[in-house]
Amino acid sequence: MPIDNADIQSNPLAGTGAQSANPDFRLQYSVEGGEKHATGLYQWMSALNIKGGASTRALMLVTRYNGDLPGRPVGLFSDPLGPVAVRRMVQQLDAVASANLPKSTGGGNPMGPTPRLEYQHGPHSISGAFNRGDQVFVNAIAPVVGDLIALMSEMLTKPERAVAVSVEQAGSGRRGLRLQFRLTNVGTGDVIVADPRLVSPVSPKPRGFVQVSPWPVTVPGQPARPPVWQRIALDAAPRDTEDTEDTGVTIKPQESVVFQSALWTAPASAVFVAQAVWEDYHGPVKIDPTKVQPPIPPEPGTDDRPFVVRGAAFSKYVRVEAGAA
Amino acid sequence: MAEPTDVDFAGSCVCCTPNLSFGPGPTGVSPAGSDPAAAARGAQLVNTLASTHVPYPTLPRTSSTVGGQFDLQSQDYQLSVYCDLTYVKGWIMYLIRLDALVPAGTGGSGKVNWGPDPAPGATPFFSGSDWRLAKESTVIVGGGACNPSGLWFWDGSAWQNVPDAWQDIGSVKLFPIGIWAEGTVNKAQTDDGLWPEPIPAWGATEESLRSSVLPQWINTIQTTWTNKFDLKRQDCPSTDSNCCRYHPKIIATFTETTTFPIDLTKSIVLAGNKGLRSNVRAWSLGDDRKYLPAHEFGHLLGYPDEYSGGGPVDTSVNEDGATAGIDNKSLMGMGMNAEATAIVKARHFRVICWELSAMIDIAIGGQQCYGHVIKAVAPTS
Numbered sequence: 073m074p075i076d077n078a079d080i081q082s083n084p085l086a087g088t089g090a091q092s093a094n095p096d097f098r099l100q101y102s103v104e105g106g107e108k109h110a111t112g113l114y115q116w117m118s119a120l121n122i123k124g125g126a127s128t129r130a131l132m133l134v135t136r137y138n139g140d141l142p143g144r145p146v147g148l149f150s151d152p153l154g155p156v157a158v159r160r161m162v163q164q165l166d167a168v169a170s171a172n173l174p175k176s177t178g179g180g181n182p183m184g185p186t187p188r189l190e191y192q193h194g195p196h197s198i199s200g201a202f203n204r205g206d207q208v209f210v211n212a213i214a215p216v217v218g219d220l221i222a223l224m225s226e227m228l229t230k231p232e233r234a235v236a237v238s239v240e241q242a243g244s245g246r247r248g249l250r251l252q253f254r255l256t257n258v259g260t261g262d263v264i265v266a267d268p269r270l271v272s273p274v275s276p277k278p279r280g281f282v283q284v285s286p287w288p289v290t291v292p293g294q295p296a297r298p299p300v301w302q303r304i305a306l307d308a309a310p311r312d313t314e315d316t317e318d319t320g321v322t323i324k325p326q327e328s329v330v331f332q333s334a335l336w337t338a339p340a341s342a343v344f345v346a347q348a349v350w351e352d353y354h355g356p357v358k359i360d361p362t363k364v365q366p367p368i369p370p371e372p373g374t375d376d377r378p379f380v381v382r383g384a385a386f387s388k389y390v391r392v393e394a395g396a397a
Numbered sequence: 398m399a400e401p402t403d404v405d406f407a408g409s410c411v412c413c414t415p416n417l418s419f420g421p422g423p424t425g426v427s428p429a430g431s432d433p434a435a436a437a438r439g440a441q442l443v444n445t446l447a448s449t450h451v452p453y454p455t456l457p458r459t460s461s462t463v464g465g466q467f468d469l470q471s472q473d474y475q476l477s478v479y480c481d482l483t484y485v486k487g488w489i490m491y492l493i494r495l496d497a498l499v500p501a502g503t504g505g506s507g508k509v510n511w512g513p514d515p516a517p518g519a520t521p522f523f524s525g526s527d528w529r530l531a532k533e534s535t536v537i538v539g540g541g542a543c544n545p546s547g548l549w550f551w552d553g554s555a556w557q558n559v560p561d562a563w564q565d566i567g568s569v570k571l572f573p574i575g576i577w578a579e580g581t582v583n584k585a586q587t588d589d590g591l592w593p594e595p596i597p598a599w600g601a602t603e604e605s606l607r608s609s610v611l612p613q614w615i616n617t618i619q620t621t622w623t624n625k626f627d628l629k630r631q632d633c634p635s636t637d638s639n640c641c642r643y644h645p646k647i648i649a650t651f652t653e654t655t656t657f658p659i660d661l662t663k664s665i666v667l668a669g670n671k672g673l674r675s676n677v678r679a680w681s682l683g684d685d686r687k688y689l690p691a692h693e694f695g696h697l698l699g700y701p702d703e704y705s706g707g708g709p710v711d712t713s714v715n716e717d718g719a720t721a722g723i724d725n726k727s728l729m730g731m732g733m734n735a736e737a738t739a740i741v742k743a744r745h746f747r748v749i750c751w752e753l754s755a756m757i758d759i760a761i762g763g764q765q766c767y768g769h770v771i772k773a774v775a776p777t778s
Contacts, residue, residue, distance in 0.1 A: 103567055103568045103569075105568060105674070106674070106685065106686060106734065107685050107686050107687070107734050107735070108734045108735035108738075109735075110736075114734070115685060115686075116568060116674075118566050118567065118568065134566070137564065137565070137566070138565040138566075138568040138570075138571050138674075139491070139547070139548065139565060139571045140547070141546065141547055141548075141564060142544075142545065142546075142547045143545065144564070184523075184572075184676065185568035185569070186731070187522075187567075187568075203704075207512070210522050210524075214515060214516070214522065215516070217522070217567075218515070220567075221566060221567035221569070224566045224567065225564065225566050225567075228564065228566060285535060287535075287536070287540070288534070288535060288536055288540060289540065290540060293595070294595065295594065295595040295596060295597035295598070296594065296597065297597040297600070298488060298532070298533055298597075298669075298670050299533065299535050300600060300602050301671070345535040345536065345543065347535075386547075388543065388545065389535045389536070389543035389544060389547070390543065391542075391543055
């Protein structure tokens with residue numbers, strides 16, 4: 073029985089949380105991969121968190137997309153679940169949990185994505201990290217996981233506290249051109265990001281930059297190289313101001329912060345592809361953790377504090393025409 | 398980060414202590430001898446050592462005879478462990494599942510067969526055969542505009558744009574693979590082993606990246622494995638704690654080759670792309686995972702993965718945090734992705750202990766019977 077999102081939409085109670093008959097359960101499904109940071113976040117992480125009860129909401133944390141897809145926001149996504157969909161989901165999970173579920177081999181895969189499923193509903197429980205080598209366990213939970221991934225896909229359209237990065241040409245002159253690096257809060261609540269102009273003391277990598285690559289020309293029979301990116305740093309933050317304190321930048325819903333790139337001079341008059349890259353798994357150094365949500369929120373929909381977005385996002389590609397110096 | 402505790406798995410010396418079982422060696426090679434004559438020789442050797450102790454601070458460089466792919470040499474108890482990882486230059490590309498986003502009958506699928514296809518609606522958890530080749534592209538096919546999806550797929554005869562609606566929030570529809578050229582043959586980590594177009598040579602950007610990254614990897618291997626344990630001959634009767642105490646130092650090298658023997662653990666595809674995910678045998682020069690090279694080095698020493706779903710697991714290992722060969726706080730297990738859990742365990746020096754034992758046998762002039770119990774102990778410095 074799939075979790076039918078059409079059903080969620082069509083049910084008059086969907087999103088209202090008005091029906092108190094929803095079962096009380098906890099469900100966490102995450103896919104983790106790459107380096108694990110001190111915050112508990114993984115380099116690539118999609119974590120779905122659902123708490124049953126009177127008002128059942130689903131919360132999803134995304135740090136980075138598999139494939140580094142352009143133009144996709146990262147952060148928190150949330151959606152209320154209608155009671156029909158919730159009951160179906162719980163029935164399905166209970167059935168899997170009570171069907172003599174084989175024990176996960178406790179796997180995971182440090183070289184690839186590791187899914188982890190934790191479910192608790194009364195006497196029913198499912199718990200385990202697994203990988204594709206754990207076929208018996210995978211086959212047993214495959215129907216449930218398929219539905220959860222479908223739900224997560226649907227939730228990508230419901231950003232709550234998430235940022236997207238974009239790039240645009242700011243202007244050009246004889247000395248070169250500048251690009252604008254823009255971080256936009258695409259959600260409905262306040263977010264905080266570390267100033268991308270400041271380098272984290274925890275990681276030597278820049279938090280934000282733009283990159284350009286020659287517009288690819290395909291010649292039949294010739295090898296097509298992957299993009300050869302040239303990195304352009306952002307202009308440094310002004311010295312001796314609070315901007316250098318790494319206290320974080322608050323972005324209101326649907327608002328943006330913009331940073332200029334350093335002046336870039338193209339090697340020759342030509343067309344280029346530009347992309348903005350934002351990557352920060354640590355957050356601002358000087359931030360009071362009691363005044364923001366934890367890096368991995370434990371409960372959906374109960375915390376009004378700003379959320380510090382951590383992860384990596386990649387802008388859509390933009391065509392840039394540059395003249396040589 | 399190591400756990401410098403004295404763990405009494407001991408070096409080897411199965412012939413002298415026949416009840417001490419470590420299971421088969423990591424590569425299936427064990428110095429354990431069931432030969433009674435060898436056992437007798439070992440016992441005799443130990444008795445001899447007890448009365449006429451001879452230290453061997455210096456031992457000539459020797460290729461391992463007990464498993465793993467390394468050389469060992471000792472100079473004044475400074476024990477050098479030489480390991481060479483070979484690589485072929487290449488790139489990271491992808492296998493992609495498109496499912497119903499492309500019309501039925503679209504060509505190019507079947508590049509790998511990962512078992513039965515999932516049931517309708519179920520998760521394609523790296524299963525089935527509906528996998529096509531894919532690669533990054535900043536522009537759409539034909540080059541007239543930027544590419545919203547950022548990916549192309551191969552339909553069997555040409556590249557096509559991956560539909561904008563494609564995404565992989567569950568990380569189950571996009572798998573990184575290495576591609577490389579061997580002469581005029583364009584190869585890929587797929588079932589048929591082929592990539593459908595000429596594979597570009599590295600340019601100055603990739604060469605420069607290699608120049609900066611490989612020394613970092615070498616340093617990581619060395620610092621992760623060095624000064625975590627000393628190796629101490631247990632049969633040394635000296636009251637000097639430094640006698641027969643060897644200090645292992647790892648000396649790793651990377652050597653470029655022109656072919657990629659896919660069945661050898663000491664070879665990888667070195668991918669020039671920056672920042673993409675790696676797989677076990679294809680490493681991106683931009684991979685952020687600090688302990689990836691140190692983990693791979695463990696394989697060169699002969700140790701298997703300590704997580705399921707990767708390579709073979711030695712289920713006989715039930716010690717020092719491992720259960721049936723699985724250890725989530727180990728460099729060879731899931732722990733490799735975090736500083737706090739990328740731990741080198743005492744058991745990870747077992748094969749080096751075996752080889753050291755064998756080298757001492759040779760130095761004495763006797764036959765190899767592994768008559769020296771060598772323990773991994775906390776380092777002195």
